[in-house]
Each structure stands twice: as structure tokens, then as C-alpha cells.
Amino acid sequence: MNGKEVFRFACRAVPQSIESALEKAGLSGSSIDWLLLHQANQRIIDAVASRLEVPSERVISNLANYGNTSAASIPLALDEAVRTGKVQPGHIIAAAGFGAGLTWGSAIMRWG
Structure with missing residues (x-):
């Protein structure tokens, strides 16, 4: 596996x-309440959030744990x-x- 290529791919696709x-x-x-990505690599999560202009406080990540x-x-x-209690009914994920x-x-969900 070529880690640099996987990173570039994920950050683009x-x-x-x-x-x-x-x-x-x-x-x-701007409708996104929460961004939830596959928890593979925090650098990828951060880069995708940045490209989508989603602030870090609206990104769900438990990768560190x-x-x-x-x-x-x-x-x-x-x-x-x-x-x-982060995700509440009506939130867009x-x-x-x-x-x-x-x-x-990808999927866009309204939490019920």
C-alpha cells in the first residue's frame, strides 16, 4: 500500500x-451539522474537513481513543x-x- 497515494486519493475523492x-x-x-468519516487516519479526516470548510468542532472523531x-x-x-448527546434529532450528518x-x-442523513 502506498500511503501517500491513499492519502491523496482520500483527500480528493x-x-x-x-x-x-x-x-x-x-x-x-453549510447544512452539515456533523461530518463523520471512516476513522482511518486523523490527517485525512482533518484534510477533508478543511476542504469542505467544516470546522473541527463539527467533526466526529474517536480515532484517538x-x-x-x-x-x-x-x-x-x-x-x-x-x-x-452530540448528535440530536434533526441534525444533518x-x-x-x-x-x-x-x-x-457517501451518505447524507437527517438524524431522527
Whole structure:
């Protein structure tokens, strides 16, 4: 695995994917209450947040506590954010996963 290429790929593809999902949902980037990314690397999380102009206080990250929990990272981080009261009903969450084979996907959710 070429770490530099994975970093570049994630920092390019993930913001584009989230912007496309927002457009399809009829929302703008300013509508995002929370940014929730695959918890693989804090530098990637920070870079994507910066490119999307999402302030760090609106980024869900538990990477420092648990490390990369692979495919479970988004649901685990979301569960923790809900249990601690960060995520509230009606909040808009922009989520994106990326990984094996340089694949990616995004979803925009309104928390119920």
C-alpha cells in the first residue's frame, strides 16, 4: 500500500463524493451539522474537513481513543456521538467511507 497515494486519493475523492451527495439531497455544505468519516487516519479526516470548510468542532472523531476499527468505524463513532448527546434529532450528518481497493461512498442523513 502506498500511503501517500491513499492519502491523496482520500483527500480528493471523499470531498467530491460528499459534495455530490449534498447536491443530490438539495443541501449545501453549510447544512452539515456533523461530518463523520471512516476513522482511518486523523490527517485525512482533518484534510477533508478543511476542504469542505467544516470546522473541527463539527467533526466526529474517536480515532484517538480506538484507532482504526475498520468497517465498524462509522457506526461506532456515530453510536458514541449519539450516546454522548452530540448528535440530536434533526441534525444533518454527512458520512463517507473509503478503503479497500480505493473505493468510497457517501451518505447524507437527517438524524431522527
